[in-house]
Amino acid sequence: MSLLGGGIFKGMAVTLRNFVGSYFDKERLTTKEYAWRTDDKLPERAGDYPKEEAEQLSDTTTVTHYSRNFPMLLHDEGEPMDTVRCVACQICERECPPQCIYIEKSKDKMERGGNKAQFYPATFDIDVSVCMSCQICVEVCPFDAIVMNSQFELSTPDRFGGLLLRRDDLLKSNDYYHKIHPEEAAARDKRIADEKAAKEAKKKAAEEAKKKAAEAKAKAEAEAKAKEEAESAEKPAEAPAPTHTDAKKEDNGE
Ligand code: SF4
Numbered sequence: 495m496s497l498l499g500g501g502i503f504k505g506m507a508v509t510l511r512n513f514v515g516s517y518f519d520k521e522r523l524t525t526k527e528y529a530w531r532t533d534d535k536l537p538e539r540a541g542d543y544p545k546e547e548a549e550q551l552s553d554t555t556t557v558t559h560y561s562r563n564f565p566m567l568l569h570d571e572g573e574p575m576d577t578v579r580c581v582a583c584q585i586c587e588r589e590c591p592p593q594c595i596y597i598e599k600s601k602d603k604m605e606r607g608g609n610k611a612q613f614y615p616a617t618f619d620i621d622v623s624v625c626m627s628c629q630i631c632v633e634v635c636p637f638d639a640i641v642m643n644s645q646f647e648l649s650t651p652d653r654f655g656g657l658l659l660r661r662d663d664l665l666k667s668n669d670y671y672h673k674i675h676p677e678e679a680a681a682r683d684k685r686i687a688d689e690k691a692a693k694e695a696k697k698k699a700a701e702e703a704k705k706k707a708a709e710a711k712a713k714a715e716a717e718a719k720a721k722e723e724a725e726s727a728e729k730p731a732e733a734p735a736p737t738h739t740d741a742k743k744e745d746n747g748e
């Protein structure tokens with residue numbers, strides 16, 4: 495018969511064993527995720543934490559392809575602000591439950607990738623000290639412009655300013671997205687390509703239908719005109735109406 499609440503004591507015993515053991519065996523340290531650091535040392539100061547993307551994207555990193563942390567803004571191949579996907583529609587800002595996104599729309603419009611000119615975010619901030627990683631901003635974005643990053647090391651000695659991610663901190667390339675979430679990024683790219691192809695096919699079909707309708711209209715007009723001309727050619731020529739001179743001649747008995 496098991497003792498009521500025995501599981502709690504068992505759990506506490508494991509905690510106690512690890513707590514005491516951690517003084518003698520570094521394998522028991524709770525911050526074991528930093529074991530992938532090349533020097534195998536725990537960071538002592540904020541400046542020692544891994545900050546480079548390459549280090550965070552190392553094969554031995556503990557972050558999996560399915561993890562997510564905070565949002566990032568996607569840009570396509572080229573200069574980040576020349577190819578940023580965000581058009582500053584502010585839907586994500588409105589839908590974010592804790593209201594931690596702040597966007598200012600640009601005054602002018604910018605052309606991207608041959609598409610028609612659109613607004614862009616002059617300011618795009620996310621306060622990650624408030625963000626709850628719910629991904630609602632990602633779900634509502636109609637332009638596939640915002641997705642979740644998996645960069646987990648955001649520790650900073652600046653509690654307020656350091657946790658306010660600015661537009662240029664948030665900008666990441668689609669290649670980076672493929673590195674951290676390969677399946678999700680490939681599925682998203684495929685959907686975008688399919689939607690684009692369907693839109694182009696629809697546009698082409700509409701143009702062809704319009705062209706056919708214009709040809710049919712021109713043909714009908716030409717037929718109606720030809721019919722009208724044929725009818726007028728069949729009618730006998732009418733005698734010309736008497737002129738004023740003719741009438742005068744009749745009066746004079748000529
Ligand atoms: S993940 Fe959620 S909380 Fe964070 S910015 Fe997006 S909508 Fe807001």
Ligand code: SF4
Nearest residue numbers: 580581583584586635
């Ligand atoms: S990230 Fe998407 S939803 Fe948010 S402002 Fe940009 S385009 Fe709009």
